[in-house]
Amino acid sequence: MSKSDFLSWDDDLDDFELAYLLGDYTDTDTIADSACKKPKKDILCSGYMCPDCKKVLKTISGFRGHTSKQHGKSNIKAFQHKIQDGDVLQDQITTTESDKSQQSTMTTVTLDSIFDSAYNNTIKSIEEDPMYNIFGESTIVQIAKSISDSSEVKTFFHDLFKEIFNSNPNLSLVHDRELFFTKFHAIRLSSSIDKGYTDHFGQNGFTTPDNKNFIQIVMLELINQLLTQQTIQEQKLSNVNHSELSENDQNILFYICGYIIRSCEKRYSKLKDDLWSMKINCIEQLKSTSTTDSFVSKYNKWTEKKDRGGLIIPSDNFYLLTREFETVVRKHLGDQELNAKSLLHDKLKELIMESFMVKYYSEQIFVGIDYDNYVLILEDIIHLFLTIRGFSTAKVIRNKMIKDKVTSKKSLSLRQVLKEKHNN
Numbered sequence: 001m002s003k004s005d006f007l008s009w010d011d012d013l014d015d016f017e018l019a020y021l022l023g024d025y026t027d028t029d030t031i032a033d034s035a036c037k038k039p040k041k042d043i044l045c046s047g048y049m050c051p052d053c054k055k056v057l058k059t060i061s062g063f064r065g066h067t068s069k070q071h072g073k074s075n076i077k078a079f080q081h082k083i084q085d086g087d088v089l090q091d092q093i094t095t096t097e098s099d100k101s102q103q104s105t106m107t108t109v110t111l112d113s114i115f116d117s118a119y120n121n122t123i124k125s126i127e128e129d130p131m132y133n134i135f136g137e138s139t140i141v142q143i144a145k146s147i148s149d150s151s152e153v154k155t156f157f158h159d160l161f162k163e164i165f166n167s168n169p170n171l172s173l174v175h176d177r178e179l180f181f182t183k184f185h186a187i188r189l190s191s192s193i194d195k196g197y198t199d200h201f202g203q204n205g206f207t208t209p210d211n212k213n214f215i216q217i218v219m220l221e222l223i224n225q226l227l228t229q230q231t232i233q234e235q236k237l238s239n240v241n242h243s244e245l246s247e248n249d250q251n252i253l254f255y256i257c258g259y260i261i262r263s264c265e266k267r268y269s270k271l272k273d274d275l276w277s278m279k280i281n282c283i284e285q286l287k288s289t290s291t292t293d294s295f296v297s298k299y300n301k302w303t304e305k306k307d308r309g310g311l312i313i314p315s316d317n318f319y320l321l322t323r324e325f326e327t328v329v330r331k332h333l334g335d336q337e338l339n340a341k342s343l344l345h346d347k348l349k350e351l352i353m354e355s356f357m358v359k360y361y362s363e364q365i366f367v368g369i370d371y372d373n374y375v376l377i378l379e380d381i382i383h384l385f386l387t388i389r390g391f392s393t394a395k396v397i398r399n400k401m402i403k404d405k406v407t408s409k410k411s412l413s414l415r416q417v418l419k420e421k422h423n424n
Contacts, residue, residue: 048078056083060350061375079346106343109233111165111226115158118225123148125221143206143214156196157222165226182225188219190287213306234356241327247299254299256313257322260384261286264377282377285365286318296320321361324383328352345390349382 047056048063052071057063063078123144132138147153164183187193193215201211245253262281268279288294296319313321332351353356353375366374 006059047083048081049083051081052075059376059379060346060353061379062355065372065375077350079350082346099248109230111158111162114226114229114233115161116154118222118229119154119157121225121229122218122222125225126217134380139206139210140214140217143201143210144218147200148206150200153200156200157218160192160196160219161222161226184219184223188216230356231360233358238324238327241331242323244330245323245326249326250299253322253326254296254314254319256385256388257286257319258312259311259388260322260381261314261318263384264380267380278373279302279377282366282369282374285367285369286314288313288315290315315365317361321358321365322385324355324357324361325352325382326389328355328358328387345383345386347409348377348386352382352386353379 005316010189047058048060049056050063050066050071052067052073055066055080057066059329060078063081064076067073067076126132126144129141132140164180164187176272196394197208197211197215201215204211206214206267219281264283265280268276268283271279294316328351329348332348362374362378
């Protein structure tokens with residue numbers, strides 16, 4: 001089965017199917033409201049249990065926030081710690097080799113891939129900084145020039161950052177960067193700095209205070225350069241992935257953005273007081289407030305075609321965010337052999353939430369809103385997107401398998417078809 005068999009919106013939906021799936025935009029749309037309702041009892045799980053303190057969190061974002069803030073662990077996967085009726089689901093505990101490969105494919109930019117560029121820019125920035133040249137070439141600049149070609153010094157700084165960077169390579173959010181800086185400042189005061197000074201700077205002819213000051217300056221500037229380089233490289237990779245989306249794909253994604261906004265508005269309208277105000281404020285950030293066309297306006301074909309009085313135009317950043325959802329789903333489904341657990345909401349939801357560019361656009365959208373508030377909205381949005389995407393993906397995969405005679409039972413669900421395939 002190739003990617004084109006089930007990953008393209010062009011193949012997944014025609015005019016009639018999209019209309020049936022999402023319905024029209026109307027002020028009295030009831031589909032949106034019911035699609036966002038949570039069941040009275042979640043048959044898959046009732047929460048996520050922290051492996052350290054056994055506290056149960058109701059949402060993935062709550063679990064991830066708890067384990068990172070309370071236990072300093074940012075790489076624990078919520079879907080592996082589901083509980084149902086107080087019992088841990090044993091088949092979710094162990095990380096399989098397939099899970100590991102899927103997680104690694106989502107971490108696209110590594111420290112090694114950006115460090116050389118960031119380090120060279122750091123040294124150059126220090127050498128050219130007017131503050132260090134205001135009265136002629138300062139000692140800091142002289143030290144920078146003396147070590148600019150030293151591979152040993154470069155390796156020293158690389159190793160300092162390696163542990164803290166690799167523990168949480170996704171630094172697109174302020175929340176993530178705060179955890180990173182906590183570890184960073186601990187490194188600045190550690191014995192590793194003293195050892196590095198002795199090994200690489202002790203015999204260079206400059207004074208001890210100047211050398212130690214230089215090390216601290218490099219570390220602070222290097223962090224800024226690493227974050228800049230990471231964002232640049234992630235954006236480049238994202239643009240490559242988006243080139244695989246057809247114009248029809250993007251028209252439909254634009255339409256789905258407006259549908260998600262309307263759905264969430266209807267769901268949150270039933271809330272009261274501060275909770276209602278907070279969530280509605282978040283949803284308002286998803287809407288376009290511009291009176292002029294932007295570069296994404298060309299994708300509003302479906303939105304205008306299906307409008308029946310409830311037209312909502314998404315902001316540029318919300319469209320770009322939703323497009324990142326699609327990119328992550330396609331990459332996940334295209335990088336693995338399909339099995340009965342390939343389309344589980346929780347795993348896909350967590351993969352999307354871990355994406356650098358998803359975090360990047362989220363922070364651009366929800367400016368001034370506390371992370372702990374808007375991440376709950378983000379999780380709702382992703383869940384709704386996956387519900388919509390899952391219907392079309394499931395249909396195409398199931399029909400493809402029936403066509404290829406993987407199964408002959410047209411009445412089987414997708415998961416049952418995949419189980420049959422596995423058993424055969």
